[in-house]
Amino acid sequence: MDFHAMATAALEKRAAVYEQRSAVMADESLTDTDKRSRVEAFDADMRALEVEARGHLEVQELNERAALLAAGGGRGRNGEWRSLVPTDREYRALIAEGTPAAGGYAVPTKVSEQWIDKLRAQSTFMRAPGLNIIRFQYGNKLVIPQLTASTDPTVVGEGNAIPEGSLTFAGPALDPVKYAALYRASNEMVDDASIDVEDLVGQTLVRDIANVVDKDAFQGAGGVNALAGLTAAGNSTAVNLSAGVTAVRWDDIIDAYGSIAAIGGTPSVVWASVDMWKALVKARENGTNGGYLAGSVTNDPARAAMGLPLLPTANLPVRTVIVADASRVFFGIRKDIRLAQSESWKFDSDSIGYRATIRVAGIRVAEPTSVQRIVAAAA
16 A cells, blocks of 8 residues: 555645635635634544544554565665654655745744733733733634714604614724744754743743834834834824923823813823833922822832823833723734744754744724823924
């Protein structure tokens, strides 16, 4: 029996099932529930075919090894030493090992998808209480239904018919973008280190991605290649302080709080550029002396403003403070942060590759008045 051909046939069947799965995902006539049930069935079939392919390969490799041992030889195909039990690398040879698109050297040996909580802890933007983080699994866009207009209710006399009003909906569609990082380290460095290098690399990758996502969440220009940040048009209401007012004051924060409350919102967070955060925390009753307006330094006043979290970030433009009702801000996650390592990439230099990726979409604000962006004068 040609087990190699049987394994190839199983993988070809798997590829055909994957094509059917992709067609279902793209079929807009199906509901999310229908898609989910069909995709789960396709995934089960794909897993079964993968197990079948591995089984055929194991038998093939064991037979070849047995024949070589019986003949007194010790080498497998291509003159390479092989283990009695085939490795993942040997299995990947079937799927074009040198072609990344076919799942070759990029196939990781270890994968972790449980880092989203760590990302939130690292991200100043994502730490905002009440922020709408929406996970979307189907389709290639995050669509947020939005009521843009409605007719006013009217007074109706007793027994009279109630006139029908109208509602106008819009569905802004946000394209997901991928953030990624790739590094490598020599096996000697990993082996000889006195600390857990893999954990250190993972923490560093998450921190770096959180920093870039934060920057775009605040300042991104939008489009298919970037998030639309809170400073983008339509995502906030700009409050530019008059000339000579070079620092945001507590009065300005109170005004912004009132502007949000006046439209029925509930402010939940204050973000501040580092320079404005310092100015707010150090503000005193009588200018340069007197008690701190934020409270006694022994009571940790640096964490709250108007009873809200006061979060400093280097990713806001200087002289900027944002007061927001985060429940009116929408941020989509298409795929959680994923950490992977591979020993196949850079195999010739005996190095380990580390990769982190995340796909997100956003930002969309329900109404610009829910996000008050206060900007102090430059001079």
